[in-house]
Amino acid sequence: MSVWIYILVMAAVTYLIRMLPFTLIRGKVRSRFFRSLLYYIPYAVLAAMTFPSIFYSTGNTVTAVVGTAVALLLAWYRMPLIVVALAAAGAAFVTGFFV
């Protein structure tokens, strides 16, 4: 089967998932429970995506843990996104020479 058909199916499914709720939900959500849910979802999604995946993101658990610690520390002091991201990568890279 042509690779293009796979790509088309993947793109169509992915676009519909993104488009339907974003386009169809117009009104303000009034339910307090649902508003609370939507308030917490971004943080819950990002937290669940980050842990434990971050520990396997560099191919070595030690370098990843060091990078994670640096990211947590800099994020605590409200450094910009790119600073936190690059410092985490830099810390993981440097640690790589010692493990």
Place this chain on the structure above:
Amino acid sequence: MNRIRSFKRGAADGFPICLGYLSVSFGIGLLAMKAGMTVVQAVILSLTNLTSAGQAAGIGIIAAGGTLLETALTQFVINLRYALMGLSLSQKLDKSFGTPQRLLVSYGITDEVFGVSSAFEGKLRPEYMYGMILVATAGWVGGTLLGALAGEALPASVTNALGIMLYGMFIAIIIPAAKKDHKVFCVILIAVGFSLLFHYAMPFITSGFAVIICALLAAVAGAVLFPVPDEEKDPETEEGVL
């Protein structure tokens, strides 16, 4: 002028996403070539899908010659989180968002675009989203092209270390929010707890599906334990900052 300013602000906020995407999509490019795809196919795949986990799984299915039904179901499960993100973002859109703008911006709802735009203070304008999505997509597609073309040009020590960047960005988004609001901190701890449980105790649940379950459980717990206060101001009169 306001529109241009919004666009520029979006592009600037999209820049870290772009850099982070370069390293991840580099890997996607490599993966696609190993699966026997052409450079053009790899680039079009990234341009039309714009999703790391979904594409990686899809490439695996293509390489294994799986069915289209399996392809569609896998994408559905792995990418279902975008439906939640779209729903969440739909609540903070500026009034200038009509149907055409929504149809366009839908294309670019990724984890990172969602993370950065949901952390944005104020209403989201279409131009802000266009700028961010354009810059992020350039990184995603450009990285795929580089990965497909250059093979393993960069030493593994560099590409490995770059793998942590996206997660570093996530941390930079959630930690300041947790510091400001202790309820958010609790929800994050619950989400991480479930995520660790799923990963180590129930490894048969795919990661995309695990993220959906963990996030919903944690957000429901948050909504039940610490409901947000009733709206103090009329959202209709709230103007977008940008």
